[in-house]
Amino acid sequence: MFSDRRDAGRQLAARLHRYSGTNVLVLGLAGGGLGVAAETAASLGAPLDALVVRELTLSDGAPVGAISEGRVRVLDEAAVRQAKAGDEEIRGLERRARADARTLGLRLRSGRPRRPLTGRAAIVVDDGAASRPVLDVACRDARAEGAARVVVAVPAASPADVDNLRTVADEVVCLLSPAFFTTASDFYLDFRPVAEADLTRLIVRAAEYTA
Structure with missing residues (x-):
């Protein structure tokens, strides 16, 4: 404990x-x-x-992967298929999640790399x-x-x-x-x-x- x-x-x-x-x-x-x-x-x-x-989460709350503020993404292909999520939806999730991650990273570091x-x-x-x-x-x-x-x-x-x-x-x-x-x-x-x-x-x- x-x-x-x-x-x-x-x-x-x-x-x-x-x-x-x-x-x-x-x-x-x-x-x-x-x-x-x-x-x-x-x-x-x-x-x-x-x-x-940041986790990649569909509108219904289903997690389908995660993305970093850098260049890395992990996608659960089985979860994507099960949710019947299209490529455009996944790309949109990635763009928003990575932008959010990078913005938070800059705030936490006070703008430093x-x-x-x-x-x-x-x-x-x-x-x-x-x-x-x-x-x-x-x-x-x-x-x-x-x-x-x-x-x-x-x-x-x-x-x-x-x-x-x-x-x-x-x-x-x-x-x-x-x-x-x-x-x-x-x-x-x-x-x-x-x-x-x-x-x-x-x-x-x-x-x-x-x-």
């Missing part, structure tokens, strides 16, 4: 201590993941950045295992940006999600993975949403003591 996202971030850092002092960048998934990642990065003395991924990943190890952090397409896209995005190694770090996830993550990441660090897993919030005493202004402050504060 974690008291809050900061506690989860510190506990993750203890399992990632071998990356302290190395050429690493901690990437927090925009939202609660960034709250965890900020504490992990601080404990490791590593730089922090946000990674924005993403930190370079080339040759670095990327530690992708969430506050729990997000939907499979989201973390899949996050890992692929880091790889596309030049990461030499991709590590996924989550406080809690189901065994099935951990197995899936191992197919897209070089390493998966998960502190709690019980067979009875339902939702990540079950493992936090405080799982309140994190306001965008607070996320921006986390990035600004991290930039003050890392390069």
Whole structure:
């Protein structure tokens, strides 16, 4: 059990201590993941950045994939066929979702570009295992940006999600993975949403003591 996202971030850092002092960048998934990642990065003395991924969701609420603020998209072709979604509808979803992701990324970084990943190890952090397409896209995005190694770090996830993550990441660090897993919030005493202004402050504060 974690008291809050900061506690989860510190506990993750203890399992990632071998990356302290190395050429690493901690990437927090925009939202609660960034709250965890900020504490992990601080404990490791590593730089922090946000990674924005948006789910592709049809008008009826059916998820069909995810897209990053970069160049990466993962589409669930079976879900698209089942929903009978046309190419134009999917392209429209992609345009809107990517524009939204890029806009949010710029706001979180106060207009600054993403930190370079080339040759670095990327530690992708969430506050729990997000939907499979989201973390899949996050890992692929880091790889596309030049990461030499991709590590996924989550406080809690189901065994099935951990197995899936191992197919897209070089390493998966998960502190709690019980067979009875339902939702990540079950493992936090405080799982309140994190306001965008607070996320921006986390990035600004991290930039003050890392390069």
